[in-house]
Amino acid sequence: MTEIPVISGQAVLDAIDPKTAIERTRHAFERYGRGEWEMPAKVYLDSSPFGDFRAMPARGDGLALRKWVTSFPGNTARGLPVVRGEVLLSDAETGEELAVIECSSVTSLRTGAAAAVSAQVLALDEASSVGIVGCGVNGAWSARCLAAAGYGEGVCADVRPEAAEALAEELGWRVGDRAEATEQDVVVTVTPGEEPVILASGLTSGQHIAVLGADAHGKQEVELEAIRKCTLFCDEWEQASAGGELANGVEAGTVSREDVTPLGDVLNGDSTWTRSDGEITLFDSTGLAIQDLAICQAVYERWREGGIDAPVVSL
Amino acid sequence: MTEIPVISGQAVLDAIDPKTAIERTRHAFERYGRGEWEMPAKVYLDSSPFGDFRAMPARGDGLALRKWVTSFPGNTARGLPVVRGEVLLSDAETGEELAVIECSSVTSLRTGAAAAVSAQVLALDEASSVGIVGCGVNGAWSARCLAAAGYGEGVCADVRPEAAEALAEELGWRVGDRAEATEQDVVVTVTPGEEPVILASGLTSGQHIAVLGADAHGKQEVELEAIRKCTLFCDEWEQASAGGELANGVEAGTVSREDVTPLGDVLNGDSTWTRSDGEITLFDSTGLAIQDLAICQAVYERWREGGIDAPVVSL
Numbered sequence: 341m342t343e344i345p346v347i348s349g350q351a352v353l354d355a356i357d358p359k360t361a362i363e364r365t366r367h368a369f370e371r372y373g374r375g376e377w378e379m380p381a382k383v384y385l386d387s388s389p390f391g392d393f394r395a396m397p398a399r400g401d402g403l404a405l406r407k408w409v410t411s412f413p414g415n416t417a418r419g420l421p422v423v424r425g426e427v428l429l430s431d432a433e434t435g436e437e438l439a440v441i442e443c444s445s446v447t448s449l450r451t452g453a454a455a456a457v458s459a460q461v462l463a464l465d466e467a468s469s470v471g472i473v474g475c476g477v478n479g480a481w482s483a484r485c486l487a488a489a490g491y492g493e494g495v496c497a498d499v500r501p502e503a504a505e506a507l508a509e510e511l512g513w514r515v516g517d518r519a520e521a522t523e524q525d526v527v528v529t530v531t532p533g534e535e536p537v538i539l540a541s542g543l544t545s546g547q548h549i550a551v552l553g554a555d556a557h558g559k560q561e562v563e564l565e566a567i568r569k570c571t572l573f574c575d576e577w578e579q580a581s582a583g584g585e586l587a588n589g590v591e592a593g594t595v596s597r598e599d600v601t602p603l604g605d606v607l608n609g610d611s612t613w614t615r616s617d618g619e620i621t622l623f624d625s626t627g628l629a630i631q632d633l634a635i636c637q638a639v640y641e642r643w644r645e646g647g648i649d650a651p652v653v654s655l
Numbered sequence: 656m657t658e659i660p661v662i663s664g665q666a667v668l669d670a671i672d673p674k675t676a677i678e679r680t681r682h683a684f685e686r687y688g689r690g691e692w693e694m695p696a697k698v699y700l701d702s703s704p705f706g707d708f709r710a711m712p713a714r715g716d717g718l719a720l721r722k723w724v725t726s727f728p729g730n731t732a733r734g735l736p737v738v739r740g741e742v743l744l745s746d747a748e749t750g751e752e753l754a755v756i757e758c759s760s761v762t763s764l765r766t767g768a769a770a771a772v773s774a775q776v777l778a779l780d781e782a783s784s785v786g787i788v789g790c791g792v793n794g795a796w797s798a799r800c801l802a803a804a805g806y807g808e809g810v811c812a813d814v815r816p817e818a819a820e821a822l823a824e825e826l827g828w829r830v831g832d833r834a835e836a837t838e839q840d841v842v843v844t845v846t847p848g849e850e851p852v853i854l855a856s857g858l859t860s861g862q863h864i865a866v867l868g869a870d871a872h873g874k875q876e877v878e879l880e881a882i883r884k885c886t887l888f889c890d891e892w893e894q895a896s897a898g899g900e901l902a903n904g905v906e907a908g909t910v911s912r913e914d915v916t917p918l919g920d921v922l923n924g925d926s927t928w929t930r931s932d933g934e935i936t937l938f939d940s941t942g943l944a945i946q947d948l949a950i951c952q953a954v955y956e957r958w959r960e961g962g963i964d965a966p967v968v969s970l
Binding site for chain 1: 656657661663664665693695696698699700701702705706708710712713714719721723725727730733735736739740741743745747748749750751752755757966968969970
């Protein structure tokens, strides 16, 4: 019989601060870029008309992970979470289960951390101000991670004024409209992707834009004309070109693989790209299981050290 | 915060008897055959040289399931289980997690039950005797399910005499060699698939053979010449032709899709096939997530009725 801890979302957020999430996420992109961590494509299980489930496996550093996570957009109207599910962490050498970990906390940390890592790597050195378009759970964690990385003050924009106000108050930032948010040095978009929020006419020289909302086919946060003006980066080409923001450019025939650099290649020095001052960089973040693995590795280590209190169950 | 039960393997086996497993597994094949239950292809996460992890999703009857299960063949020599992992059961309309369920128990029940369902549907009405080749965990559950379905006496064969003896003693059957086991009316093979155990020269007129061991590319339990003599059935063509026993025939060019009938089509009357007396039927069981869903649906219902005692954890 196997005994494993079941680690709640609150326990994850109490144990892993944004700085740790950023370090670990960076580690994941580096390892994956060097081919040391592995990740088969995620699998979608359609559950129309409600949403879909996603099974996301990854392996690295002696651990194997499978995340099972929902995207049920209609849940918001029903007062239910859009993203929920759990991670099972296993030993990659024996197959032994090591932990069950709540997954929306892990998703928030790694999603927010990816936005911060992309800014550290792709934004101008002097970039400072932040615009957040979409102040829901993952928008808020992006803001927290950017703040932890030294960015800000920021402008928080959301169609729900109370969401923007809460985030602005928490971080000592301010509320603004979408146009104001998208003028900042670093812009993060985390909207449902139903209409473009980054317009070609609103781009500012030298900006960095992290696009986090488009995580399935048909979602769009950036006008095609705006994409053409940016230097393009992605977390992973297969996901980004199939279901990320860049999929729209691929379908339109304006974006091809050679136009897009994986973030890990920049981190590892495997890309010849260097930033020029006026360049606008765009990072398409679709969300990778290796990022989840990096956060869960930290959670599991913390639990082993006695730093997380969690019920242990027998399977 | 979500509160869900964590249901151990022992609790599953205590709650679900072989007859229930057979009824539920039959239900799964029927529903899947009618297109009412859905199942994307399983995903393999390689963990060489130790084995692999498999993520298996399915949806039906308002439930969504993801099984995460290992196949680590070398674990036997290390005194560790080859198959381990867990199932997460979710509500397909809200995405809410409903239960974590130990998975080797579920795998055993649905694998054994599939052998019994295949015999009920494909064997001669007067078929009675059983041969089990490979008396490990899944071989033993196949024997228990066949016994529960009214088959037997049986012959238990295994290269490990103690495994064959334990199973024979449990069911009041007898130990025999491989040749003797493969002469019976209903033959089930659950070996590691390293060499053929069903030989063309050993086939008997009117037999039914359920082949359970080949669950990944390269495994083989049946001589190609023997496959040519059988009328062929599978649980699911894509899995069977890619990684099941039939994959070997497909690669050799002797088996094509038109030669193989899915079990669900026979159950639902969507196939024109009817048995002739001397015909030898072969069922390639690769193991489907819809079978896991059927068992987990029964487990969850039993838990809701108060019939399973399990710790409840907060995520």
